[in-house]
Amino acid sequence: LxxxxxxxxxxxxxxxxxxxxxxxxxxxxxxxxxxxxxxxxxxxxPSLTKAQWDRLDIIAAQLSPPPSDVCLDKDFKQKDFLRPILGDKVDQDFATKTESDRQDEAVWYERIRLFRLC
Structure with a gap:
């Protein structure tokens, strides 16, 4: 990206x-x-594949039905979307994360931001 x-x-x-x-x-x-x-x-x-979009859509539905509301919520937290994708390591202190983990997060945060627009 x-x-x-x-x-x-x-x-x-x-x-x-x-x-x-x-x-x-x-x-x-x-x-x-x-x-x-x-x-x-x-x-x-960034672009999203259908599989990536579907994954985010499923997470949105799990976080707060109906899914269209979760992205507009004033308390929206990207990390809540990221955790089901990358696991609990997203909650680690930034300084303890590997460069690979940081890059994975950055890529997915871009995808989440794009997903949130739609």
Whole structure:
């Protein structure tokens, strides 16, 4: 996925703008009902396979029926979606996680953010 990539544009601070930050802002705009050029969004956003989508849909149903409500809940926690996928290791202190575990989490967090939009 796009983890670690940055855009050529820079902020006033001089730091490169991170792709994930842009995706986050675009996702938030969608959640607020603002219009968005989805073809441009799709160029940056992660994609989900049907199997991954179905897995997240099942977790949503288990967390709070009806599933459409769980993603809109103000107390929504991505980690609640992640735990059934990656197990209890998601609750470990960040400093004790392996690089592989951190990468797995980052990939799934991107997928969860995209799932939450729909």
């Amino acid at each position: 796009m983890q670690g990539r940055s855009l050529a544009m820079k902020q006033d601070s001089g730091k490169a703008i991170q792709v994930n930050t842009v995706i986050g802002h675009l996702s938030e705009a969608l959640m607020q009902g603002r219009s968005l050029d989805m073809s441009r969004f799709a160029e940056l956003a």
